[in-house]
Amino acid sequence: MAARRLNNPLALAVLTLLVERPMHPYEMSSTLKERSKQESIKLNYGSLYSVIESLLKRGLIEVQQTTREGKRPERTVYAVTDEGRDVMVDWLSELLSTPAKEFPQFEAGLSLMPALGVDQAIALLERRLDQLRRQHEVGRRMLRQASELGLPRLFSIEHEYELALQTAEIEFVDELLDELKSGAFPGVQIWRRIHELRSTGLSMDEVDARIRDEFAEEYPWLDEQ
Amino acid sequence: MAARRLNNPLALAVLTLLVERPMHPYEMSSTLKERSKQESIKLNYGSLYSVIESLLKRGLIEVQQTTREGKRPERTVYAVTDEGRDVMVDWLSELLSTPAKEFPQFEAGLSLMPALGVDQAIALLERRLDQLRRQHEVGRRMLRQASELGLPRLFSIEHEYELALQTAEIEFVDELLDELKSGAFPGVQIWRRIHELRSTGLSMDEVDARIRDEFAEEYPWLDEQ
DNA sequence: AGTCAATTACTCGACTTCGAGTATTCGATG
DNA sequence: CATCGAATACTCGAAGTCGAGTAATTGACT
Known part of the structure; x- marks a missing residue:
């Protein structure tokens, strides 16, 4: 048992x-x-x-x-x-x-991001980037201090890992923001249009129909399903 | 309430x-x-x-x-x-x-790693690196397929994030392994010595005393506390 | 000698997580 | 047309999570 x-x-x-x-x-x-x-x-x-x-x-x-x-x-x-x-x-x-499947909060946030508007998402990601950079600076400083005290890296290797992940996240958010702001991000037009239509009070079905109509050529997947 | x-x-x-x-x-x-x-x-x-x-x-x-x-x-x-x-x-x-504090399993593993021996840790990290690389390849392939079907990145941005974190972890483990294997990693001698002494059946206190004795000059922090 | 914050040491119970288990219906296949 | 697996739709209880609450003791400072 x-x-x-x-x-x-x-x-x-x-x-x-x-x-x-x-x-x-x-x-x-x-x-x-x-x-x-x-x-x-x-x-x-x-x-x-x-x-x-x-x-x-x-x-x-x-x-x-x-x-x-x-x-x-x-x-x-x-x-x-x-x-x-x-x-x-x-x-x-x-x-x-053995790598384990994790479910970071931010990943959940990203996967539901289309529920917000583009401009709102941009503003939120900018705030995140800001805080990430600040936290990252603090983390680096603490690691430097520890090493100056002569503590062998062995006992703070987990913090180095955390910093490595943080660096990757900073780069990711930074690039994403660039693409969103420049409009280079594929899908940003359709995303914007959906929220425009929604905010005029249309029902989800109607929005759907309009979107299929307007973007049929660009996005063949709209037909499937 | x-x-x-x-x-x-x-x-x-x-x-x-x-x-x-x-x-x-x-x-x-x-x-x-x-x-x-x-x-x-x-x-x-x-x-x-x-x-x-x-x-x-x-x-x-x-x-x-x-x-x-x-x-x-x-x-x-x-x-x-x-x-x-x-x-x-x-x-x-x-x-x-807002970045949230997460507790990835691997971070916990790293922080307790000194409880295993150096060589054992190296072998385990090698297995991890292997699996990470394989999983990463699979993930990239799936993203490529999705984009070929014309699905806008907007709806799989969370997977790109996952890949970015994975890339960072691969680099981290790879570098860590290099340093551990070459002995360049600070603390690897002391780590090895502790397990050597332990395995001869000495008590933790005795090991402690020997370590302080042998490594006093290299690691001043051993004196504190 | 008093007191006030910090430390020591744990308890309690409301809430959440988890996944195996149950029971029905649909669809494909021989 | 029988049947068998997949899909539909949820229930249940054992176990785990969480943090505020309790209560004594130590130490520092007036």
Whole structure:
């Protein structure tokens, strides 16, 4: 009845910490924060405790001891099991070796973009580009500082990855904006026309008919389907 | 008491569809699939129905009619409300204009990579690079086909974005591998040494002490903390 | 000696996600 | 004309996510 496979990378982080040494949950969370791992692995208390519960149920970790000081809440110290060690290696190996399908918010936004008007979209993308550039500058500065302090890149390689993705996104948005603004982007006329017609109060069906009529030659795909 | 803000982009997709015309849930799901939106917006039945329930409760959509044909399950047709229209525009605007923090799996993997050995990591990254290149080739081919059929780029811009990110990841992994293999990567010696010591059965504390001793000069940060 | 912010340490429950399961109808094929 | 797979249309419950809330302790500064 193998319970649904554990998915939250936070559980993997817990395993790697417990391979180093036994810890109690709060210590795990502080250690992750200290090492800036919470920037690449979503960390919040609720999830941490439920993820630990889940690891326990699967036998990947076990209770080492529970202590109590004064009237403070009980502290439970956990340790990794042999099986947990194996799962850690397998899971981490998979994360590194196998590209996973992700669903970035911006990708969703782009795919629904035609629901807005062209000019609105341009303005929004310009704001994005602005913020991206600013964030990117901040990120670069922090990496430089870390390297000046002599921290080996090994411990911030994930931030370099983030910067690489950010650079790519900046280039993408920049080029897209150029094409949209110059009108070179294929489809921008039809997009503009649809919103023009819509805003005159026509129904979607009527808009559709007009569009097919006006753009039939340019876009043969309008006929299909 | 504003219920926790709706987060699933699938709800936004539902709103954009209902702005086009009223629909029942199953039709929404087929339409999204037809337009290949399920590649950029995670779609599964359970979520679809619960997201619709949620939109209904917030008054962003309303029931237009419920019909029943034969003994088939009832079909409920939904329509967007004025408030829903507004929320759609605001939400989509935010997706496009504001970079959101994402937590890609690979970023998590990279940040925990030191838990594996150097050579193992190299082998895993090589497998990733391989698969990335293959997937990228497939993606490019599909985009080319779409453009040959005359489909305007507007309706597949999200796939171009995906390709751009993939390109960046390929370059990143490629460079990282070069540095790891040549030993030019700062920290690779210390990383290797830690795993060597660990595998001789030393405890984490002892490993720590040895490392501090051996690498004190190269890495001043070892002293701090 | 008091107090106030920060830190330590976890709990709770409302909400969301997920996908396997159910049940009907349509269409193609032998 | 029987049947079998694909498509239609949704239900259900187990599991996971999230962050505000609680409550004690430490430390710094008046």
